[in-house]
Amino acid sequence: MIKITVPGKPISKSNFKLKNIHGHIWMPKQGKHSKYIAYENKIAGYINQQYNGEPLKGSIITIIKLYFQNRRMGDLHNYPKSICDGIEKSGIIENDKQLKPVLLFDYIDKENPRIEIELYECSKYKVSYSIEPINS
Template sequence: MIKVVIPGRPISKSNFKLHNVHGQSWMPKQGKHSRYVAYENMIAGHINQQYQTEPLEGDIITVLKLYFPNRKMGDLHNYPKSICDGIEKSGIIKNDRQLKPVLLFDFIDKENPRVEIELYKASEYDVSYSISKKSLL
């Protein structure tokens, strides 16, 4: 199991894409829109500081816990892409297609916004979930 904490508010990839006249999207490496690339590099850096290992093989069960400073978080489903790209950039995996399943949770922590990443080799761990109706008392 690998656990990494990325300090600061999570960043969504969709907020930083630009489009050319032909409708193709691209990510700028300079200017105000380059924050996404910096965030991706920050994730990779935190992983590389803590884990010096061969790339993980096979499917990786991925748990992403996003802690926002307030309820202004936008579309929650846009955040995993930036995080998964940072994980791939770290070299700990060969391709972010290995990250499956991805479990996504969101929380509010005004004092300590962050992303917590947990990676488990699917060959060594099982994942299960259950949904149950709440009892009304």
Template structure:
């Protein structure tokens, strides 16, 4: 298992997309919308500080734990894209399509907002889950 911690409030990719006159979405690299690119680069930087191993070219079970400073989280399904793009940008994986399945959890930690990333070799670990009624 490989674990990374990225400090700060998680950012969603969907908040920073612009659309051109043909309806195509794009991510600006400058101006007020460039926060996303900076966030991706920040994730890559923290991962490169914390990981000194070889580049991975294997399928990875990915666990994302998002810690927000308050309950204003927005649409949680938009966060994995920005985080997975940052992981790929770090260079520790060849392509973010290797990050599957992705398990997403959200928490509130007003004093320490962050993202915790856990990566497990798909060939060495298995996932089990159950859904049971509350009694």
């Protein structure tokens, strides 16, 4: 199991996409939209600081915990892409297609916004879950 913490507010990839006149989506490398590329690099840098083992092989159970300063977080489903791209950029995996299943959780921490990433090799761990009614 590998656990990585990346301090700071999570960034969504969808906020930085642009469309050209033909409707094709692209990510600029300069200007305000380049913040996304810097964010990917930030994630990769923290992973490389906190993990120095061999690259992970095969499918990886991925748990992403997003800690926001407040409830103004936007669409939660847009955050994993930027995080998974950063994980791939770190070199800890070959391709972000390996990251499956991905479990996403959100929390509020006004004092310490961050991302916590947990990675488990499917060859060594299994995932199970249950959904149960709340007793009133």
